[in-house]
Amino acid sequence: MRQMMSVAVLSAMMFGSLAMAAPPVFAEETSCQGRIGARTVDNLRVPQGSNCTLNGTTVKGTIKVERGATLQAKGVRVVGNVQAENHKYVSIVASSRIGGSIQIDQGGAFQVLDSTAAGIQVKSNTGASTLRDNRVNSDIQVFSHSGGVDITSNSVDGNLQCKENSPAPTGGGNVVQGNMEDQCENL
DSSP states (O other): OHHHHHHHHHHHHHHHHHHHHSOOOOOOEEEOSEEEOSOEESEEEEOTTOEEEEESOEESSOEEEOTTOEEEEESOEESSOEEEESOSEEEEESSOEEEEEEEEESSSEEEEESOEEEEEEEESOBSOEEEESOEESSOEEEESOBSOEEEESOEESSOEEEESOBSOOEEEOOEESSOEEETTTTO
16 A cells, blocks of 8 residues: 555656656747738747738737738737837728737827727827727726827716827717816817
């Protein structure tokens, strides 16, 4: 009996040390240059200068849109964030659900329509852009945009903040639980 217990304890110790020595598992990153349909990926990257169209795609991590790249996302599910910097164009439409925030900075035009996100922050972009019919669980922030932004019929649990945009944002019909500030005061 004692010998059987010793073998069991030794086996458990060996298994435990093997499990502790296993290398960490990292999420895979899918590079999108073209189209991806209704399939699931870990993280997704739109490489510099590329065009990516997502239709019904699920992303278990984050979408990153690189310099000069275009993302057109329709009916997507993203567990993490959508991050675009120095992009050419970003479009998130058709009941897309973003578990984290949408962050669009220092690039071209964008549109986010009929979608859900934890928050939306857009800063220093250029071109006629639209935020319409979205459900946002925290704030919408639109700063230093040139070319015009239409902000219409969004439901915002936090604040709607707009500063230093040229021209000032247009729109209306937004339902904001927090404050409507600066250039968005009357939207």
